[in-house]
Amino acid sequence: MSVLTWIVVGGVLMALVALSGSLTLILPEGVRQRLLLPLVAFAAGALIGGALFFMLPEATRTGQVLVAFIWLAAGFTVFFAMEQFFHRHHCHKGSAECRRPITYLILAGDALHNLLDGVAVAGAALADLQLGITAWVAVAAHEVPQEIGDLAVLLHGGWSKSRALAFNVLSSLTFLAGGILTYVASGAVRVDFLVPFAAGAFLYIGASDLIPEVNRERGGRRNLAHFLSFVLGLGALLGLAILLGPEA
Numbered sequence: 001m002s003v004l005t006w007i008v009v010g011g012v013l014m015a016l017v018a019l020s021g022s023l024t025l026i027l028p029e030g031v032r033q034r035l036l037l038p039l040v041a042f043a044a045g046a047l048i049g050g051a052l053f054f055m056l057p058e059a060t061r062t063g064q065v066l067v068a069f070i071w072l073a074a075g076f077t078v079f080f081a082m083e084q085f086f087h088r089h090h091c092h093k094g095s096a097e098c099r100r101p102i103t104y105l106i107l108a109g110d111a112l113h114n115l116l117d118g119v120a121v122a123g124a125a126l127a128d129l130q131l132g133i134t135a136w137v138a139v140a141a142h143e144v145p146q147e148i149g150d151l152a153v154l155l156h157g158g159w160s161k162s163r164a165l166a167f168n169v170l171s172s173l174t175f176l177a178g179g180i181l182t183y184v185a186s187g188a189v190r191v192d193f194l195v196p197f198a199a200g201a202f203l204y205i206g207a208s209d210l211i212p213e214v215n216r217e218r219g220g221r222r223n224l225a226h227f228l229s230f231v232l233g234l235g236a237l238l239g240l241a242i243l244l245g246p247e248a
Contacts, residue, residue: 003129004183007122010136011176014114017143018172022151025161032148037222038229039145041214045233047206050138053241055124055199058131068196075120075200080208082112110150111171118178120201123194125179126186134240135198141233142205147172 027035059068117139125132147168154164182194214226 003125003132006125006129006132007179007183008176010121010125010132011118011173011179014118014136014140014143014175015169015172017140018147018169019165020144020147022165025151025165036145036148037214037217038225039148040210041226041229042233043142043145044206044210044214045230045235046138046141046237047202047210047233049234049237049241050135051199051202051206053237054131054134054138055195055202058124058127059196059199062192067193071193071196072200072203075197075202076204077200078116078197079113079201079204082116083209107154107167107171110146110168111174114172115174115178116201118175118180119182120194120198121175122179122182123192124198126183127192127195131195134237135202138202138237142210143172145210 056068056072059072062068121132121135121139124135151164151168154168155161159167211230214230217223217226
């Protein structure tokens, strides 16, 4: 499969991931709440694992370690700035501060977020297709709980079920746009810096966005379940890195 074909297929599949938010429409509220935070914890582990076990080793293979870490810091900073600009987190629990006025900001923020994710994943694929696929898996693991939570917030803000789901899916299509733009730009400029940039973005989302959501919960069994979910996500990416070997 060519890189361009994979970018297009990956973008379409990511839009389908947005449909996972439809689970909010069929699951009882209690079940959704019990599943959501373990999924968030798993996603945090997968994103951090993808950054540490795949993206950073690839970025430092050229020997330009300082340059790689500068781009890692840039990725972290850009995503931090983006969240500061939109002044919100993913609001996985549909809390009171995420009511109607924030619904449009959530969609705008997700559209930009997905665009940058598409740029980062396509950049990884252009460096190495296997690396790009791994990055896609890590992003998809994060998208599932995000989309479920964001759809719940839209419904909580007064949107109809069909409208909320449709706009959620539309906002995810910017992932495909970002991937195609990156592929087109790669013919004119070097895009290998996007690998450490993506690592910084993944570290930010996992450590600064998702983990704090999980840490708001208190309770012995729930905390243990969340911790084990995080370790499972981290371990899954580590196991994949070991399975694929030094050429991953």
